Amino acid sequence: MTAFNVSASVGGTRIVGLASHQPENVVSNHDLAARMETSDEWIRERVGIVNRRFADKDESLVDMAATAGKKALEDAGLTAADIQGVIVATCTMPSPIPNAAAQVADRIGVKAGPAFDVNAACAGFCYALATASDLVRAGTAKHVLVIGAEKLTDWVDPEDRSTAIIFADAAGAVVVGASDEANIGPVSWGSAGDLAETITIKDRNSFIHQEGQSVFRWATTQIAPVAIRAVELAGIELSDVDVFVPHQANLRIIDAIAKRLRAKGARDDMVVARDIVESGNTSSASIPMALDHMRAAGEISSGDVVLLVGFGAGLSYAGQVVRCP
């Protein structure tokens, strides 16, 4: 029997472009306190957020995703013709079909390869990055555009002070390409469907609901081991990690996970992303956007060893080590 052809695999992958996009409209804690029973102090204490950005009615999720995607191509020095696949991580499209990725590919001018969405909620970016990395490594695509994009304000009850203060809108994007050596490590991932009920949008007429204490307990105890496993899979030590970029869920969760990593050997001078303070929780957009903001601010440098970990509804989780582009 004749064996089929296989695509020629490559030695490794890396992030070759990085960008993000946020809507113009900045909403402060004081703005929220003016329209609901909350306060700047309460929000800072509970979630660590000071400002967040909400998209206007006429700025769609696809608009934000396409803008971030185009900027990531520019950052990579590539054009749409170089891209052979578009993956959009999102859980907040206005409707289940059509997906976001096909429209984003069309807006950017990508003609080749698959365009599909990944829904792993706040873990979505790390899921999509792992998928893209494997597509490139297997030789299925030369470059894949990976975008995390959310318009959470479409799915948040503006009167619900437990969620309206947290969630926001944004998009972040990377381009994954081939490299001789691995600059994106193996993914550490999984799911916990037994806790599915803790973060939900029940149906088309419902808003996001989360059981804060249950999610907080899960995130502060179960996610550090996922991150540590990603470091082990990459074949490095926790002390080699220069930058830690967890999903920007809640500053207290971020601090709790970082504390556990440091107790296991991460350095005290490891830079920890705190983009949530000025951006809110933007689900699948938060990790690439935090990375982009930190690089733009000069807090991290090209070549830094960066540990990513996403976690959220599903429940779902994923992490990997990457080199900062």
Added chain:
Amino acid sequence: MSIDGKGTSVSDNVLAGLAEIVEEVAGVAADDVTAEKSFVDDLDIDSLSMVEIAVQAEDKFGVKIPDDELANLKTVGDAVKYITANA
């Protein structure tokens, strides 16, 4: 109630251990963590800090404190009683 060799009751030891955890998590002086105090009303501890306290108490005392049980632990004394009974 059982007594150890030094004449200290198990619940006194649990209270002292719990007070250390509350001090570390919430910055409340351990001496202020007494049985009659309400976590929320007297010690100003919010729901997320309660989870952190529960997680650390689970490790320290080898007890399970699920979220629905946690909601019933209004005072420090309630927590000491629960931990002593379930450890």
